[in-house]
Amino acid sequence: MRDLSKYQGIFPAFYACYDGDGQISPEATRALAGYLLDKGVKGLYVGGSSGECIYQSVAERKLVLENVMAEVGGRLTIIAHVACNNTADSRELAAHAESLGVDAIASIPPIYFHLPPAAIARYWNDISEAAPNTDFVIYNIPQLAGVALTVPLLREMLKNPRVIGVKNSSMPVQDIQMWNDEGALVFNGPDEQLFGGLAAGAAGGIGGTYGAMPELYLKIFQCFQAGDVAKGQEIQNECCRIIYKMCTARGNLYAVIKEILRRTGGPDVGSVRLPLAPLAEGDSPIVDECVSMIRAAIGKYC
Numbered sequence: 001m002r003d004l005s006k007y008q009g010i011f012p013a014f015y016a017c018y019d020g021d022g023q024i025s026p027e028a029t030r031a032l033a034g035y036l037l038d039k040g041v042k043g044l045y046v047g048g049s050s051g052e053c054i055y056q057s058v059a060e061r062k063l064v065l066e067n068v069m070a071e072v073g074g075r076l077t078i079i080a081h082v083a084c085n086n087t088a089d090s091r092e093l094a095a096h097a098e099s100l101g102v103d104a105i106a107s108i109p110p111i112y113f114h115l116p117p118a119a120i121a122r123y124w125n126d127i128s129e130a131a132p133n134t135d136f137v138i139y140n141i142p143q144l145a146g147v148a149l150t151v152p153l154l155r156e157m158l159k160n161p162r163v164i165g166v167k168n169s170s171m172p173v174q175d176i177q178m179w180n181d182e183g184a185l186v187f188n189g190p191d192e193q194l195f196g197g198l199a200a201g202a203a204g205g206i207g208g209t210y211g212a213m214p215e216l217y218l219k220i221f222q223c224f225q226a227g228d229v230a231k232g233q234e235i236q237n238e239c240c241r242i243i244y245k246m247c248t249a250r251g252n253l254y255a256v257i258k259e260i261l262r263r264t265g266g267p268d269v270g271s272v273r274l275p276l277a278p279l280a281e282g283d284s285p286i287v288d289e290c291v292s293m294i295r296a297a298i299g300k301y302c
Contacts, residue, residue, distance in 0.1 A: 002135075004164060004185055006077045006103060008203045009042025010217050011187065012210035013050035014068065015258060018270030024060050026067045031267035032211070033071040039214040042204060043077030043103070044068060045167070047093075049144070050208040050254060053081060055273045058089050062096050069100045079137060079167075079206075083107035087123055091130035104135035106167055109147040117153045128162050136162045141169040141189065149175075154182050167206050168197075176200040191217075192243060195236040198224045209243055212257045212264070213294045215302045231301070238297045245290050250280035256287060263291045 014036075017028035036044060046068050047053045047061050056064075065080050072078070080102045082093035094105050107127050109120045128136045138157060142148035149166065157163045166179045169189025173196050179186045180201040188197025191207040194217060198205070210217045216239050223232030249256045255272045259279060262268045271278045279287070 002164075004203070006043070007164070007185055007187070009077075010210060010214065010221050011043045011045045011077070011079065011204060011206040012036050012041055012214060013048050013206055013208045014044045014046040014064075015050050015211055015254060015261075015269055016052040016056070016064070016273065017267075018273065020270070022270070022273060024056070024063050025270065026063065028267055028269045029064055029067040030071040032261075032269055033068045033076075035266050036211060036214065037072045037076055040218060041076065041210070041214055043079065044072070045079045045081065045106070045206045046102075048081040048106070048139070048206075049141070050211075051081070052254070052273050052276065053083075054085075055276070058084065058092060061093060065097060065100060065102070069102065073101055077104075078102045079104045079106050081106045081108075081139065082127060082131075083110075083139070085111055087126050090123075090127045094127045094130040094134075098131035098134045102134065104137050104164065105131050106137035106139045108139045108141060108145045109149075111145050111147075114146065117150065117156070120147065121153060121156050124157060124163075125160055128160055132162070134162065135164045136160065137165055137167050137187070138163065139167045139169070140175070141167075143170070149179075151178060151182060154179060154184060158182065158184065165203075168202075173197060173200045176202050192240045193236075194220050194239075195224060195232045208254070209239070209246070209257060211266075212260045212290075213239065213242065213298070215298045216294070219301050235297070235301050238293075238301075242290055242293045242297070245286065245293065249283040249286045251278055251283050252276040255279050256283065256290070259287050260290050260294065263287065264294060
């Protein structure tokens, strides 16, 4: 029986790292991976929504993963999101990820066309087949993909021995309970409910704001493990307040997060790729306020 303990903990969703010309920066990619390693996270989720994957080519996504693995491979658990909106490219990324020695690959369902469950299962199984020695994680994010994972579809996928579970980014905590009942390992996706997701049975969390304040999410996980519900909820609420403040900016959330990262001593990883909106005029004071809130929370709880 495989050991799934390497999937228990905090997994920042890795950010796309660009140079001044908006191209993938290997140097910044390595710097961010090393920075998060030093923070003490369990692993990284590379090439997902936070990585702006749908705005990158297959070659660019390979370049990102190669540099992450060169910097922290073997020292962190690496889950590589490999889905593209066609099977052939997804299989190419899956095979590439396995060749680099990642711990798991992950995939959203195909987007745009509404496919029946049998077609979605075939898509995921075809991707998994291209990485026959690597764990597979279903990425359930219905609010963006337009398709929601169901119990019958999960049961069909669990017939594939490489499928270990679900990265669940739907908001209902009930979904985590349902996937657990089917024997799936579950990662909590919504950052705003990490503590609740852990209480519902999630093994860990994968989150887009984790990289901006990893200390706070690590502390939430520690509180959960220690049974300190009151403190865990208190820190979770503070994280939510910070996220709500981030979302008041006009620029895209990841543009805000990347600037927060830079201002809190992390590496400069550039901005976001169009059509995502960069920071707008008037966003800087919001970033400053978020930085102050993060520093105050870390000082209080960590």
